[in-house]
Amino acid sequence: MGLAPRQEIATYACQKDPKALPPEFVVVLDTSGSMGFNADISREDEDWLMRVGQKLPANNPRVKRLFSGLARIDIAKQSFANMIRNLHPKIDIRFITFGDCNAQVDHGIFDLAQRPALVSGINGLKAYGGTPLASSLEQAANQVDGRDRDAVIVMFIDGEEGCNRDVCEVSKRISREQPRLRVNVVNISKNSNPKCISENTGGRIYTAESSEQISSMLREATEEVSSSAACSGEKPEP
Known part of the structure; x- marks a missing residue:
């Protein structure tokens, strides 16, 4: 059985009803170990690092190169400061x-x-550990209404579920139980495509091919709660 069509959540900045409550908003930031990878790592290098490289010493020349320079988590910190x-x-x-x-x-x-x-707290975050997509989505959904009040979750991630749970099934259950909750996903890994999260909840997915795209994609993913969103008949701000 397919999921029922879901009503759009209005952008709050464009809301004309003065009594309308703002949507509840949750951000889930992936801080797993792979967020320490170089921000512009290639698909081939990322695949090699996940399969082989993590078993090698940190001073291995290829491993060292792929963890040097601007890391994914550094880009996330910059992008989140702008978004906030x-x-x-x-x-x-x-x-x-x-x-x-x-x-x-x-x-x-x-x-x-x-x-x-x-912003200060985000700037102090470190990349470590695994990728519990399903559990983090579940926890975020448990913190909002999504039934009688609109809610938006934005997940900023760089990999697939790494803790033996089914994030697609979790997102289907959320869709049934919280019809006014949308989950938008910003995916910065070239080796994963967790589109079921956004598809099941009526949200949107953005996949960055380069570090330069990440900030603009995060801005688009948070349009429902942005102060500068384009309303009907208006052009978006640059």
Whole structure:
């Protein structure tokens, strides 16, 4: 049985009803070990690193090269700082990062006044551990309504489920139980395509082919909660 069509969530900046509640907003940031890879690693190098390279010593020349320079998590930090500055002032943001397979890290909810502290905290994050996509999505969904109130989750990830769970089944259940929740995905790995998350929840997926695309894709993924989103009949801000 296919999933029922889902109603679009209105961009809050374009909302004309003064009594409308802002959507609940959660960001899930992948902080797994692969976020330490060079931001412009090739598909072939990433595949080699996942299969072979992680078993080699850190001073192996090829391993060393693929972990040098600007890392994926560095690009994420820059992109998130820009995204947070662009959020609508009435939108609070809950921030979740990967822990291990059984314990994601919920950093709490940040309002407008607390956004500088959130940016500072993000800048201190390190890349380590596995990729619990399903569990982190589940935890994020458990923190929002998604039934009587709109909710948006943005997942910023760089790999497939790594903790033996089925993220597609989790997203299907979320779709049934929380029809007003959308999950948008920014995928920065060339070797994974977790599109079922966004497809099942009526969200959108963005896959970056280069580090230069990441910031703009994150901006598009957060359009529903942005202060500068283009409303009907308007041109988007540059």
